[in-house]
């Protein structure tokens with residue numbers, strides 16, 4: 001399909017001679033010759049184009065000429081020669097301002113018989129691809145380069161199912177394909193978005209959510225894949241599905257991780273609306289769920305009470321200082337956070353106890369009915385035991401069966417189902433044994 005015809009070569013030769021001779025002439029007769037030759041080659045009036053519906057006309061952008069036929073056109077420019085265009089591809093090209101738009105002139109004829117029975121036609125500014133199932137859609141620029149990386153329509157994305165859609169946050173664009181999407185923004189480039197990781201990204205609000213735009217394709221090793229975004233990562237395993245890792249974004253979510261390597265930012269961060277639950281304050285979403293938890297525990301005969309919730313930077317500073325005074329710094333660091341590093345400052349953590357004070361803030365709380373009930377049921381309300389037994393090398397803290405952390409029902413349930421012991425594991429974050 002890509003062979004060059006003799007009239008084409010003649011046109012190029014004539015053009016070259018004109019340039020060599022420094023002569024600039026109206027291309028009308030040269031165009032007419034090339035268009036007529038192409039028409040004849042395509043079978044003339046008995047071919048796909050059918051009869052002419054008018055004479056050649058010139059004066060198109062850059063000195064181009066065109067002739068219209070019953071079922072298509074032949075368009076000529078000195079740079080691209082005489083090329084036919086038909087049907088859905090022609091309509092799409094016209095819809096993109098024809099030779100005046102980003103596609104410019106066709107640089108070859110339609111090429112059919114590609115994977116899946118489709119056709120494409122190349123233009124100066126990209127290509128238009130058609131298949132029976134998907135119709136004709138444009139392919140251009142950085143998104144086209146990313147699609148090419150996957151092997152065009154023969155690759156995992158298949159045919160485009162939309163044109164580019166622009167006007168996303170920060171001037172971004174996307175294009176959908178049978179097998180996923182390519183997402184581009186000026187500051188991040190064009191990257192694939194497919195499969196389970198795409199579904200998870202969608203659940204965060206795509207580029208408008210906490211993760212922002214992708215900054216890599218999905219990268220897979222063995223049965224594990226991950227994809228990085230401006231503000232986090234989504235990882236996938238065949239056994240565990242997707243997990244979300246996110247950099248600190250306390251205000252936007254309940255999945256922030258605060259530990260000895262990840263201080264509050266800013267250090268004197270104050271959470272959104274705080275609501276008292278029998279004294280201690282919690283962020284409103286956590287407070288609402290914690291109230292349900294308390295009510296249900298008590299309905300089951302458990303004498304559970306809240307001991308401590310939100311603590312400001314200054315409160316934490318004096319608390320930590322008192323522990324250092326009493327136990328020395330090494331022990332204080334094992335049982336208490338330095339100011340600016342406490343989960344309690346997020347308003348998402350609550351220490352629970354028993355109304356008579358048994359085992360208050362001690363490991364033996366785990367053996368009480370309240371401790372056992374929390375370990376078995378807190379996840380139903382979106383809470384996890386943040387500092388479990390045996391995880392001190394990861395969390396940096398001793399076992400605290402009384403310290404509940406609100407992460408939302410989805411994550412709490414995922415951690416439960418998959419036996420993920422800590423938020424550091426869940427978010428693929430490094431261990432934080434020390435400052």
Ligand SMILES: [Zn+2]
Nearest residue numbers: 349350351403
């Ligand atoms: Zn605590």
